Every structure is written in structure tokens, then in C-alpha cells.
Amino acid sequence: MISPFSFDDPVFTVLDQRELPENEVSIPCTSADMVADAIRTLAVRGAPAIGIAAAFGCALAARSGRGELERASRILVESRPTAVNLAWAVKRVNDAVKDLPETELYSRALHEARMIWEEEKAANEAMANLGSGLFPEGKKHTVLTHCNAGSLATGGIGTALGVIRMLHARGKLERVYMDETRPLLQGSRITAYEMKRSGIPCTLITDNMAGWLMRLRKIDAVIVGADRIARNLDAANKIGTYSLAVLAKAHSIPFYIAAPLSTFDPDIESGEEIPIEERDACEVRSFRGKPCAPDVEVFNPAFDMTGHELITAIITERQVFYPGEASIHSGKAGL
Ligand code: MRU
Numbered sequence: 001m002i003s004p005f006s007f008d009d010p011v012f013t014v015l016d017q018r019e020l021p022e023n024e025v026s027i028p029c030t031s032a033d034m035v036a037d038a039i040r041t042l043a044v045r046g047a048p049a050i051g052i053a054a055a056f057g058c059a060l061a062a063r064s065g066r067g068e069l070e071r072a073s074r075i076l077v078e079s080r081p082t083a084v085n086l087a088w089a090v091k092r093v094n095d096a097v098k099d100l101p102e103t104e105l106y107s108r109a110l111h112e113a114r115m116i117w118e119e120e121k122a123a124n125e126a127m128a129n130l131g132s133g134l135f136p137e138g139k140k141h142t143v144l145t146h147c148n149a150g151s152l153a154t155g156g157i158g159t160a161l162g163v164i165r166m167l168h169a170r171g172k173l174e175r176v177y178m179d180e181t182r183p184l185l186q187g188s189r190i191t192a193y194e195m196k197r198s199g200i201p202c203t204l205i206t207d208n209m210a211g212w213l214m215r216l217r218k219i220d221a222v223i224v225g226a227d228r229i230a231r232n233l234d235a236a237n238k239i240g241t242y243s244l245a246v247l248a249k250a251h252s253i254p255f256y257i258a259a260p261l262s263t264f265d266p267d268i269e270s271g272e273e274i275p276i277e278e279r280d281a282c283e284v285r286s287f288r289g290k291p292c293a294p295d296v297e298v299f300n301p302a303f304d305m306t307g308h309e310l311i312t313a314i315i316t317e318r319q320v321f322y323p324g325e326a327s328i329h330s331g332k333a334g335l
Helices: 032-040 047-062 066-078 084-097 102-132 160-169 186-197 207-215 241-250
Strands: 005-008 011-015 026-029 141-145 173-179 202-205 221-224 235-238 255-258 303-306 313-315
Touching: 005 047, 011 032, 011 047, 026 032, 026 047, 032 047, 032 066, 047 066, 047 084, 047 102, 066 084, 066 102, 084 102, 102 160, 102 255, 102 313, 141 160, 141 207, 160 173, 160 186, 160 221, 160 255, 173 186, 173 207, 186 202, 202 207, 207 241, 221 241, 235 241, 241 255, 241 303
Parallel strands: 141 173, 141 221, 173 202, 221 255, 255 313
Antiparallel strands: 005 011, 011 026, 235 303
């Protein structure tokens, strides 16, 4: 399984996902600032992966003492606003070292970062098992996914792609259709790359083809990841997810989200409170430095929010939630 990063003390190396699929380029990070820059520029991306990267960024900062850890934590949390995994992981590392002497900061912070990574990997496996169980036996299913919720977004087998991998392993997958996912093409550059490497039958489509595919009855289910889930189970994910959920509803197709509990935000009641990142206009006006539009005004939200009423089920590592049922009113620990 391809990994978005590796750690060889004291260097946290990120695979630069902006270069995929043509080049496998590594970025060795030796400071929290370098990790924050990799997150901001999408060299490393995907909610769980940026949480893990931020945790290692905190560990690198902790080598220089508590003051540096505090400064770096602020920079890391601010590097991207939507995925709650980022703030969650930074808080976890800070809480773990809270009462420790300076001499123990680095080793304890590093231990916590490694634990977060291990836990995300285990969560991916558990979601794959639970999620694949939602698909009836005795039939091969054709699913549609959006963006990249795979190994490169999680450091494990993936959330949505973990479920798809498990369906394939169990002989229950006919094919996965992958939206290319404009503007940055995480679907065509990264999901297609992962699926091809794993030998999973896959077909690439442009984003505007999904509705017609559903109309042709080629899609049995939609499955995507998430960046932040509110207490009422509204979920933010890559821009275009909301349109897919509406289309799925219109065609009576189940719409599934697979996301670890680290993606749940116990502090917000509904998706209306989720901060939606807006990125630079150049991502829409050009691709890899080549213009594909004149110099016009651009709106470039990186995420959208899907109301819980459009979500058939949310698969976590612990249980499957059916958003039509009662909302969660307890914190993460109580889920
Ligand atoms: O902007 P990105 O590429 O970080 O957006 C990623 C997504 O929207 C993913 O679907 C989400 O983080 C889930 S990853 C398991």
C-alpha cells in the first residue's frame, strides 16, 4: 500500500501528492513549518493524513521546547480550516505532553504521533469491514466515489477506498467509477493511481457525468469520505459531494460516508457551523501553471456540506450511523 509519509527520526518525509501520478517526489520535513507548508499547499492532503502529519509536525517542534511547540501548534492548526482532524491531532499531542518536563517532550510527542497513525490505520480496517457488510452478498456492486479517500488520504487502506478495497477482496465489487474531482483532480490523479496500482477494476469519469451514469442505472451506491461531521451528522467533504448526494437521492441510490471518529466535531451542532475553505482562484483558472480560463472572477470553495437527510449511512470504526435516526448529542468519547 502506498503511504503519504514516512518517519525516520528526526525526518518526516511527505510524498508530494501534487506531482502524482507522473512523479513520485519526496519532501523531507525537519520542522513544523515545513510540515505546515506541505499541508497548506496540498503536498499532503486528506483529513486523516493531515491530522497525522500535523501530529508529527508537533513532535518536530517539541524538540525545541514548549515555546516552539505552542507556536508550531498554532501554525499547524491554521494551515487548513475544514478538516477537524488537524486541530484534533494537534490537541492530542499537546494534551499528552502537558505536564511533562522539557527533556521528555520530544519522545512523548513522537509516541503520540505514532499512536495516532496506528489508530487511523486500525480505524480504516474496521470501517472496511463494517462498510463492506452493508453491501448485500450474492451480487457484485458498482460504486461511485469522489475525490480521494484512500491510502494517500489516510496513511492506512483508506476510508471510502478501504470499503471499496474490502468489497473487491470479498468478490463483491464489480467496478468503481471515480469522479475526476475538479479543480485539483484528486480523483483522476490520486484515486485512479491507487486503484490501478491495486488492480481494482475502475473507470474514470468527469464530474458532470455522474448524474447520467445514475440515470443509466450503472451505479448501485455512492461512497465518499468526510472532512468534518457535525453532531447532527451533517458532513463536509470535497466540493461536489453535495451534488452527488442530491443526485443519489433523486435516483434512489444509497449515499454512504466512511469516516473515522477523529473526523467528528463534538463542538458543533450542525454543518452550518463548518468553516469551508476557499482556495486561490488560480486553481480554477489554470492547471499546473497552464491557463484554462481568461482572467475572470472565480469562486473556489474546496469543500461543501451535505445535510444529514441526504446521507443513508455514516460508517465509522465503531458503528454505522443512520442519520435519519437520533443525532449524537454526546462528545467524541461518548460516540
Ligand atoms: O482538499 P483535499 O484533497 O484534502 O480534500 C480531501 C477530501 O475531501 C477527502 O474526501 C476527505 O478528506 C476524506 S479523506 C479520507
